Amino acid sequence: MTDAQPRSQEQRKADTLVKLTAPGVDVWVATAGADTSGHASPYLVPLSLAWIEERIVLATEADSVTARNLTSHQRARLGLGPTRDVVMIDAELEGVYGADEVPAGVAQGYAAQADWDPREAGGQMLFLVLRPLRIQAWREVDELPGRALMRDGTWLI
Amino acid sequence: MTDAQPRSQEQRKADTLVKLTAPGVDVWVATAGADTSGHASPYLVPLSLAWIEERIVLATEADSVTARNLTSHQRARLGLGPTRDVVMIDAELEGVYGADEVPAGVAQGYAAQADWDPREAGGQMLFLVLRPLRIQAWREVDELPGRALMRDGTWLI
Numbered sequence: 001m002t003d004a005q006p007r008s009q010e011q012r013k014a015d016t017l018v019k020l021t022a023p024g025v026d027v028w029v030a031t032a033g034a035d036t037s038g039h040a041s042p043y044l045v046p047l048s049l050a051w052i053e054e055r056i057v058l059a060t061e062a063d064s065v066t067a068r069n070l071t072s073h074q075r076a077r078l079g080l081g082p083t084r085d086v087v088m089i090d091a092e093l094e095g096v097y098g099a100d101e102v103p104a105g106v107a108q109g110y111a112a113q114a115d116w117d118p119r120e121a122g123g124q125m126l127f128l129v130l131r132p133l134r135i136q137a138w139r140e141v142d143e144l145p146g147r148a149l150m151r152d153g154t155w156l157i
Numbered sequence: 158m159t160d161a162q163p164r165s166q167e168q169r170k171a172d173t174l175v176k177l178t179a180p181g182v183d184v185w186v187a188t189a190g191a192d193t194s195g196h197a198s199p200y201l202v203p204l205s206l207a208w209i210e211e212r213i214v215l216a217t218e219a220d221s222v223t224a225r226n227l228t229s230h231q232r233a234r235l236g237l238g239p240t241r242d243v244v245m246i247d248a249e250l251e252g253v254y255g256a257d258e259v260p261a262g263v264a265q266g267y268a269a270q271a272d273w274d275p276r277e278a279g280g281q282m283l284f285l286v287l288r289p290l291r292i293q294a295w296r297e298v299d300e301l302p303g304r305a306l307m308r309d310g311t312w313l314i
Contacts, residue, residue, distance in 0.1 A: 026240035026241065027240075028185050028187075028201065028236055028238075028240070030185075030187035030199040030200065030201035030234075031199050032189035032190075032197035032198055032199040033189075033197055034197050035232075039230045039231070039232065040189035040190055040191050040197045040198070040226070040229075040230045040232075041189055041197070041230070041232055042187040042188050042189040042199060042200075042226075042232055042233060042234045043187065043199075043234055044185065044187035044201065044234040044235070044236050044245070045236075045245070046236065046238075046240035046241075046243060069197070069199075072197075073196045073197045073198070074196070075192075075196065075197075075198055075199055076199060077187075077199045077200055077201040078201070079185055079201050079202075079203065081185075081203075081238055081239070081240070082238070082239075083183035083184075083185065083203035083238070084183065084203075086203060088201070088202070
């Protein structure tokens with residue numbers, strides 16, 4: 001990296017919001033389930049993201065592992081890259097909507113940011129609305145102090 | 158994307174090996190644990206990666222969530238980005254070594270590829286050796302068919 005100073009928390013929050021509202025942005029979505037032996041089983045996949053009224057909105061097939069894990073266990077951990085300029089978000093499931101019942105603001109907001117409309121995708125798509133509980137942002141090791149931007153659902157700055 | 162044709166499986170395997178052997182490459186590492194209520198709980202973090210004799214080698218602090226989840230549940234799902242040119246790897250834990258007991262070939266291979274040596278990092282670092290069970294590679298929707306490159310630990314091509 002350069003010899004730049006670690007960013008202030010205010011700057012990191014601003015940078016994070018730029019990332020979350022970028023058109024066509026993808027996010028790494030980690031969820032967990034239980035395998036047949038009862039062991040916790042990790043899942044991970046990149047998905048389009050929309051940031052609507054302080055919520056993360058994802059859309060995926062109803063029978064996908066991500067949808068099943070989220071509806072069963074309610075938790076996701078999201079990574080916005082690249083890996084040396086990350087935003088990490090722990091989030092809980094707040095709402096699940098089929099294409100025929102999704103609030104118009106959610107569907108329109110998603111289509112506008114993600115540049116595709118799950119309502120027109122065919123198959124059984126679900127909109128998953130996630131409430132962020134914890135947000136962290138860092139680039140390199142020198143930014144590990146001060147990486148917490150949100151805790152228990154409340155922005156710290 | 159461009160109007161390029163979907164890559165052949167041979168090409169995807171070659172591209173995947175280029176990604177896995179790149180110097181200083183980071184990988185998104187998803188693991189799972191169980192929270193206090195028994196719910197499966199996802200974790201995700203970017204880590205440096207080395208590819209040594211068909212194994213993925215990671216290094217992290219012994220008390221990190223990733224190390225605890227892996228030693229408890231043995232499974233990880235890894236994503237190599239960017240999100241529109243991904244390699245997804247499901248892997249199982251094969252070996253865990255402290256800095257004072259790690260085989261020299263593992264430690265040297267890791268240091269050579271990752272460009273840092275966990276043995277010199279201080280703290281209690283663990284080397285985690287993972288055996289890939291399933292590898293998939295795709296760029297966009299047109300590459301979803303044929304994305305499986307390895308199944309049950311065996312390359313398909």
